[in-house]
Amino acid sequence: xxxxxxxxxxxxxxxxxxxxxxxxxxxxxxxxxxxxxxxxxxxxxxxxxxxxxxxxxxxxxxxxxxxxxxxxxxxxxxxxxxxxxxxxxxxxxxxxxxxxxxxxxxxxxxxxxxxxxxxxxxxxxxxxxxxxxxxxxxxxxxxxxxxxxxxxxxxxxxxxxxxxxxxxxxxxxxxxxxxxxxxxxxxxxxxxxxxxxxxxxxxxxxxxxxxxxxxxxxxxxxxxxxxxxxxxxxxxxxxxxxxxxxx
Amino acid sequence: xxxxxxxxxxxxxxxxxxxxxxxxxxxxxxxxxxxxxxxxxxxxxxxxxxxxxxxxxxxxxxxxxxxxxxxxxxxxxxxxxxxxxxxxxxxxxxxxxxxxxxxxxxxxxxxxxxxxxxxxxxxxxxxxxxxxxxxxxxxxxxxxxxxxxxxxxxxxxxxxxxxxxxxxxxxxxxxxxxxxxxxxxxxxxxxxxxxxxxxxxxxxxxxxxxxxxxxxxxxxxxxxxxxxxxxxxxxxxxxxxxxxxxx
Numbered sequence: 465x466x467x468x469x470x471x472x473x474x475x476x477x478x479x480x481x482x483x484x485x486x487x488x489x490x491x492x493x494x495x496x497x498x499x500x501x502x503x504x505x506x507x508x509x510x511x512x513x514x515x516x517x518x519x520x521x522x523x524x525x526x527x528x529x530x531x532x533x534x535x536x537x538x539x540x541x542x543x544x545x546x547x548x549x550x551x552x553x554x555x556x557x558x559x560x561x562x563x564x565x566x567x568x569x570x571x572x573x574x575x576x577x578x579x580x581x582x583x584x585x586x587x588x589x590x591x592x593x594x595x596x597x598x599x600x601x602x603x604x605x606x607x608x609x610x611x612x613x614x615x616x617x618x619x620x621x622x623x624x625x626x627x628x629x630x631x632x633x634x635x636x637x638x639x640x641x642x643x644x645x646x647x648x649x650x651x652x653x654x655x656x657x658x659x660x661x662x663x664x665x666x667x668x669x670x671x672x673x674x675x676x677x678x679x680x681x682x683x684x685x686x687x688x689x690x691x692x693x694x695x696x697x698x699x700x701x702x703x704x705x706x707x708x709x710x711x
Numbered sequence: 712x713x714x715x716x717x718x719x720x721x722x723x724x725x726x727x728x729x730x731x732x733x734x735x736x737x738x739x740x741x742x743x744x745x746x747x748x749x750x751x752x753x754x755x756x757x758x759x760x761x762x763x764x765x766x767x768x769x770x771x772x773x774x775x776x777x778x779x780x781x782x783x784x785x786x787x788x789x790x791x792x793x794x795x796x797x798x799x800x801x802x803x804x805x806x807x808x809x810x811x812x813x814x815x816x817x818x819x820x821x822x823x824x825x826x827x828x829x830x831x832x833x834x835x836x837x838x839x840x841x842x843x844x845x846x847x848x849x850x851x852x853x854x855x856x857x858x859x860x861x862x863x864x865x866x867x868x869x870x871x872x873x874x875x876x877x878x879x880x881x882x883x884x885x886x887x888x889x890x891x892x893x894x895x896x897x898x899x900x901x902x903x904x905x906x907x908x909x910x911x912x913x914x915x916x917x918x919x920x921x922x923x924x925x926x927x928x929x930x931x932x933x934x935x936x937x938x939x940x941x942x943x944x945x946x947x948x949x950x951x952x953x954x955x956x957x958x
Binding site (some may be wrong): 554555577580581582583584585587588614644650680681682683684690691693695697698701702704706 | 827829830834927942949
């Protein structure tokens with residue numbers, strides 16, 4: 465059974481303010497919860513409608529009814545398990561490989577997809593501008609499919625970052641040099657901008673004009689843009705493909 | 712004003728059965744409706760809350776209240792304009808370029824994103840298996856951002872297609888030859904499979920083993936897969952990049 469105080473507490477964690485205040489976030493679904501439990505992230509408590517669901521560590525599992533789960537869940541069709549986890553402390557960023565940098569990404573699904581792409585392509589550090597959507601937002605967590613446990617995410621001012629860090633920074637633009645003919649170094653910063661506005665002016669001013677990259681359009685000149693998550697897929701593929709092409 | 716019979720009729724078009732019966736579909740939002748009106752697709756009628764919204768052709772525009780629009784719309788926050796259009800007749804497929812083939816894609820957002828990617832990369836013909844989600848589903852239309860007007864979509868059995876057509880067919884798999892070192896021809900079929908099950912067995916049996924392609928994973932071996940829409944982005948980029956690389 466879920467008592468009223470638990471319900472109120474868990475529901476509060478759907479708001480960023482209370483996540484920060486408590487240092488906790490909620491993740492839903494058997495797969496995501498399992499992946500998080502198998503990671504270095506610390507579980508706080510688990511709620512499950514499946515009496516056979518076992519937690520790996522000593523964390524308490526509350527076995528609850530479907531009805532109770534749907535009261536706790538933010539999803540329309542909750543998937544058996546809900547977990548509360550401690551927000552991990554951000555690690556120091558390792559600039560010896562490529563680092564992805566997001567400038568004001570707003571859509572939770574886009575951020576989740578980008579985290580999943582970073583995981584796929586072995587990008588272990590992701591920097592988000594403070595006005596990027598919170599990575600512990602339940603919709604972000606859902607679309608990461610658990611890969612958030614394997615990517616170190618740091619919220620940080622991008623202008624400060626570019627002033628401090630000497631790695632070459634590449635910005636992604638609608639108009640720029642083709643990524644297909646760019647000479648991409650072994651390490652660098654890949655900056656992706658807001659869904660509507662792109663990279664902000666103050667960040668753009670810090671970039672060398674030749675490091676403005678774009679994905680050439682092949683179709684008729686009518687489609688206005690690629691979605692930022694699909695663009696990220698192509699840029700990361702270009703960064704990594706060089707180390708994989710064998711012929 | 713929207714009368715009850717209009718409301719009932721428009722609402723019915725959110726179901727595939729009635730779309731087929733009437734040969735009509737609904738599109739929402741100023742941008743999508745405008746793109747469709749500027750295409751070869753024929754408009755049937757337009758509903759707008761903006762008294763300044765003009766239809767290009769002779770099609771009738773019904774100026775309605777916000778309240779009426781929200782009764783017609785399937786969206787939580789409808790965006791000013793809703794249009795009813797005639798489902799275009801599928802054109803003959805032109806196999807002189809690459810054609811994308813979808814085997815049982817279920818998620819409307821994925822289909823919409825793939826249509827948008829086809830448009831970006833100049834893929835003008837898209838074949839969907841009969842069990843792929845309907846491309847005139849309102850959620851698909853919303854995520855195409857209007858690019859559906861520029862891609863010819865044909866629903867067709869894929870095994871039949873592979874028996875009839877002599878272009879080389881490439882299947883995308885979790886385990887396969889790296890797309891980065893594949894010799895991709897100037898034309899071919901690129902097959903993408905269902906979100907959970909991948910390419911169906913009967914389609915797989917028709918493919919030459921060396922034409923099973925995959926995107927190499929670079930990270931730790933923990934992420935189970937890329938989303939099919941982001942995978943499509945990378946495959947299409949690989950198909951087109953060869954014609955663009957200048958160095």
